[in-house]
Amino acid sequence: MPARGLATSLESIQIQPRTPKTPRGGYHRRDSTDGAVLDEVELSLLDEEERRQAALDVADEGEEARSDIKRSMSSQDKSAIVLLIILYLIQGFPLGLALGSLPFLLREHLSYSQLAIFSLASYPYSLKLLWSPIVDSLYLPSVGRRKSWIIPMQLLVGTIMFALSFYADEMMNDPSEYIYILTAAFTGLVFFSATQDIAVDGWALTLLSEDNLPYASTSQTIGLNTGYLLSYTVFLALNSEAFSQKWGIPRLTLNAYLLFCSLMSYAVTVWIFFKKEDKESSEVDISIKSAYVTMWTICKLPHVQTLLIVHLFAKIGFQANDAVTSLKMVEKGLGREDLAITVLIDFPFQIFSGWLAGKWARGDKPLRAWIHAYWPRLVLTLIATLMVYWFPKPPVPTWFFVLIVTQTIASSFGSTIQFGGMAAFHTRISDPIVGGTYMTILATFSNLGGTWPRYFVLKGVDLFSVATCNIGHDLSVTATECVSEHGKASCAELGGECITERDGYYIVSAICLGLGLLSVVFFMIPTARKLQAIPPSKWRVFS
Template sequence: ILLVVLYTIQGLPLGLTFSSVPLLLRSSSSYAEIAVFSLAGYPYCLKLLWSPIVDAVYSPKIGRRRSWVIPLQLILAVTLYFTSFYVDETVDQKKAPNIYTLTAVFFFLVTLAATQDIAVDGWALTLLSHKNQSAASMCQTIGLNVGFFLSFTLFLSLSSPTFCLNYLSLSAPLLSLSLYLKLCVGVYVLVTVVVILVGEGEEEMGEGGRVTVAGVYKQVIEISFLPSMRLLFVVLLSCKIAFIAHDSVTSLKLVDKGFGEENMGLFAVIEFPAQIFFAFQTERWCRGDKPLNPWFVGYIVRLVACALAPLAVYFYPEGDDVNPSHPYFYMYLGLTLVNAFGSTMMFVSIGAFFARISDISIGGTYLTLLNTLSNLGGTWPKFFILYLVDVLSHYECTKTQGDDEVLDFVCDSKDSSACSAAGGTCLAIRDGYYYCNILCLIIGFGLLWYFKGAIGRLQGLARTSWAPFSLEKKV
């Protein structure tokens, strides 16, 4: 339960950074500007740089993991509290948001959450017995999904005037981003009190006793040059390219076409329990000798979902009121659940594999190394894809009078006020989203057979193949 709670509060700032804020920005920002904001998520992929410090520096009186978890959560609470006073104005959809200030603030929040993740990952290896270590990825999946649910689904729904009017009969939204951040402050303080009161438990240090910062950095370098690790790195850095256009742009495109944010919230409400169920099922499948088999199945499922997504966007019934009574709502809901099934299978499966091969003496850093590469695989292409969508797109202002088209000039999808003032409509003559999606899918299908062989080789390696050279000599 403690692990699930800690991963949940970690998911609160991540859900805002990766999902909610980009949707709030879309109505007044270009894809290039959203690409700038996506840089706020990079600390989650760079946490390996400081993870040895988290593993090696701590107070024995407080505990190896609580020495970091307690102050980090308090700093997060303080940062969220002060941010709440000006965040609504910064994300104001009626005027150009201050992208760079917003990016800097969320960059700092994600850095704190990423550092907490290092400590919690290492704590998970000692809280769970070796035979139950595959459950660590299930706890992470459930916790992060709950955090994302609160920061994405619940927040967007209760901050949407349409949702509150249609489903709660309220004339005004219940939540603003400012109020939500203040509520998160209370959650962080409460959980921190619980962590202070709960003991850390016995910490196992592995073969070499207490490690030093220099020693951990040395072992990280040794691990990185292992032949087994090089193969795993290639898989982790390339496996999410196929999905990046869908994950980053599809929901934004649907919102552009009129698919309400309240519908996204309803989707996530339905998707949340399904992901929890998928996580439990996948954890059971990962208990055998081949924990990566569900990962490969999930990869294929996601390829299919991402191939169908552009069709769902292209055939969106513009002009219709898409709501829970419209057939399109259920069609896209089905596609969303298929993608969630594949995504959860991949996440839980790779997490179970990470827990199995990690060395407990540098557990936080070892898992961070692996999770960093896994996260980086889904982050490094994101900036380029969002930027490329804008570069490859072409919009023109058109107005039809009888059989003639007039006002034919280039316009900006972000700011079409000049076109509207002239009585025209800013239409996409060429949409870069489709080109980017096709490019990603070609790469994804091209790598399919490589991944099949790679996971077979990875699962066939002995546990000693993953140990640092310095520890291997001691065994």
């Protein structure tokens, strides 16, 4: 599905307010003994004259901000935005294949247990925090802090895709034999893309002027989602034989698309090689050890630990729906091109809901929208499960297809609202002195919460499924392969028919919904309200 679950620190970039200082003029470290006293000192009341002067200062700043808005964007910033969009676009190509279209192509040949193996390819993107300090700390000064990583990562991505372009279609015809090769290849692609993302995120903070810094997240949204859309929606449609026959166009093979992506990656890398990277005078060089020590200090805060636990289990109720529902609909007769069209229709609604989420998340209670969106998302997950159960025989009626599109848009809307509310909360509580590291930690655990259960969900569908291959009237063989299209074809070649006596999808969906409901009532909502009530000063490490 769309790339909304790929969160990075750039998704919540804002110009941080000036941090209050101690009477000595320096930043202070707060501890349990003197923190409250210092907070009271810093929040002392202003007298009448000071309040009038503060009001004048605010008015002046407001006029200056309005003047900045009216000021035209410089050509340097425009060039930087184009560069960022292209870099994120290149990153979206392998992610759209690994997380979007390949699972649907593999589903025709693999069981859910085998598909769970391939799902491991998505893990590096959720674990990039583990090596992000290395990317920030090590580089070649002659090449540039960011180019030292972007250039080799894009060359590696292009090389792997170029090599796969000779064998991908052959491996996809019999993926059970090449499942480990495919998993290793796309794990490498996601790993190198995640490393490139770390470098691009850092470069975005210095490419743009301070006035136009918020455009960094806009560039990421446009570039990454467009690349993901091309590799997922567009590729699935053009790869479909039914779609090519209907519109009279040549079918786009996986080999050809991988070759196109590799050539694009090489071309952009050559362009980046000649792109000058300005010295980041404002950025302080830090050792790898000190970067990891800062991360550990943040993770030791009790409130942060509680929030990380919330992130790890916040999406458990929707996991069966996110990982399996679309695959089941395809299995029951929904065409890949129809699914691609559904995602394409949903795309502009994602953009609108993202803007709306940011608007609703303003104020002192950014988690309010996150909390309220839980209930409709759980209801929509139940509706999706029932839609799979009552899925009509092909061809899919128009009214049911409209129902699929409506359910997809509504689910996407709720997911984006929750994401926006949580991202706003991250911005509110992060210590501005170590804002980048703080935001990356929270975004990583948020991504991981939607990644780690996927393997177990897919394995559970096969574990709870019971299917037999009936050959004649006297022979019935239990066959786990009957849960895949390839297994059904093999059974048919023997003159039999696959009969699914129990579909594990419904059991796994019920388990996820049950755990989700219990966690929402007894943990997620009460904990979110408590975390939201904690003053931002209590989340700080240095200030």
